[in-house]
Amino acid sequence: MMGDPSENPELWAFPESLHRGEILSGTVTAIERFGVFVALDDGPDHPVFPGVGFITIPELSWRRIEAAFDVVQVGQHVSAEFLQFDTWNLEARLSLRATQPDPFQTFADRTAVGQELHGRVTKLVPFGVFVQVTDGIEGLLHLRELTSTPVASTSDVVQAGDDFTVVVTEIDRERRRLLLSPRQGSSDHR
Template sequence: MINPSTRGFFTSPGERRIRDHPVISRPHSKDEKGSVYPGVGFITVPELSWQYFDEVSEVVEIGQRVTCSVLCCDTAQGEARISLRALQPDPFQEFADAAREGHEFCGTVTKLVPFGAFVRIMEGIEGLVPLDELVSMPVETPEQVVQIGDRVKVTIISLDRDARRLLLALMTSGRRTAGSGTDASAPTSPKT
């Protein structure tokens, strides 16, 4: 059963509907040796999936049986913290194996924030284009340059594997990309 002290974490209608019901009724958890332990556990929202989602119900359903990895057990409190995403490969790490600074990608603008725009360059891989990397002229908001859903060409300016952060620069004709020293109109071949 979901711990009642977590009620403040649930904000969307789907999460409010789920909060009073067990999200995971009887998960099967595996330890490092592959042993299976049937039981009840709690999965925090970040441990559900590597992918971005708006509703918990996009990942799990009420009463669904799942196989998870045990993160920790508190026998005094009778709680088990478990993870679905621990059993899935991290798409960012796979991406980081092949991607390097200067590689170019076409992507879709997914979110605008006061300090820049997020661009999805592959399924499960999004990076931030900081406001000062959107155009060479200063702008106050990202809406002055791009809109959600726009297809854009970007280049990697920084990739931090440990923090799982990807910084991108928007490429426009004739603009030099940050860190690459090449003209954005010059063709390069990304290794993805």
Template sequence: MTDKPDQGMDPQEDFATLWESVAAEYDYVHPVRGDIRKGQILSVSRNEVLVDIGAKTDAVVSSRDLETMDPEELAELAPGKEINVYIVRADDREGSLIVSINLARAYEDWIRAQELLESGDIIHITVSGYNKGGLVGAFGSIQGFIPASQITSLRPRGRSEQDGSDLAELVGKELPVKVIEVNRRRRRLILSERAAQREWRAAQRERLLSELREGDVRTGTVSNLCDFGAFVDLGGIDGLVHISELAWEHVNHPRDVLEVGQEVSVEVLRVDQERQRIGLSLKRTQPDPWQSIATRYSAGQVIEGVVTHLAKFGAFVELEPGIEGLVHVSELAEGNVEDPAQIVSEGDRLTVLILEVDANQRRISLSLRQAPVPERESTGETEMAREES
């Protein structure tokens, strides 16, 4: 007796079902340790999280992995949420897949760090702590380290002063950094604020040199003081304020009127694109006392002043901050005076007669010998010198 074929089975449909089964088995990739898989959370309990990663068995996030997560991170774990997991063990004794959320995040962070090392992009991190060697800060789920030699936010200090207090002051601050070393095996992620600052300043330098115009008023920070002036950081490039442009009055040394780190407003005097130099003025952002000089001084007026410095041809006397007059050597005393130091000294307070006021030339001519004698104040040595003359 011949068997009749099953009337309910469509041969074509049966072949399609078989083909899908074979194809699915063929495309299936068994999870192995070190794989990063995307999955969907199935359930969340106190001790474990079950995740569907498309394997034949559900993956388990162990309680040990969960214990290292912050409360905020744990609160985000909910059924239906998609997450990446790292395959820790593909075949434990119970046939379960053991996975880690933290290791997946760390792995992704190491990949991102490597990409940043190759691209040279600048990122920002928040300093979370420090040790004697430098600063530490979180880069995703891994720890980055900034050696002290790569930190530009530290104040310049001598070796004897390096007690770690400067590093402590940077905790909580956000710093721009570049990745300069990635070693996943040794868990070394080295960052550099100096490299980021160097690149940022180079870009800013080019921008500022093209933007700055004579007469512009900019805000900057005093970066260095020297005998001939002060350097001001304009936010990427330093400009020089010559000592003669620090104040309207005479300045012996820049440290008498400024200090490193002080914020100041300066006027741009000149921009040398080729030599990348910028000349600045501090005093021109302040009222010019010579503009109203005619309202305060006139020829024939008797006034007091202080000797600021001596020259072979006479003595300069400050009448007010920013206003100096010259007592020519011939007007110091009666008779022939070879050296002004024979008559006056720096710091002497004198009563002088104004001979001429030239606001256009910024000159005031003074006389000591023609000033009323009873109002003169001088040191005993100065008085003796005048009597001898």
């Protein structure tokens, strides 16, 4: 496809000028369901895509988002961190979220295991529920913590939108994972 350096010498030379972690700026040219194309201010034109920069959906935001439109618009000027050069598509993979503080690490700095938090159930899954304890931060409450009796489904015990007081049982910074238990269950262990 684009694997011939003689056809796009500028494009092939471009990655040699880039270093992982540097900030590149450009304009959002197209939004697809798999990511966002960016025409870089200092980058060459791309023969196929509307921009040599590309941001995948997970790299747009630390939050869980439904669509790229929740974060960026076509025509918006963005600054993003360079991750790597994709030699298959000849595009610079970028991260927008890397330029912003990770809300999970901020949360972890001010939260301790054993701390009580108030939250709201956002999502039911077969093995438990996700509870949002602050803006953009959700923790998992296992089904076994919710009830000691067997139930057919999580919805037999709790519904999305329910308010909950929970206790933090684990904060995993590496995996950005928060585990919770219900308050009443934790009082038995004191």
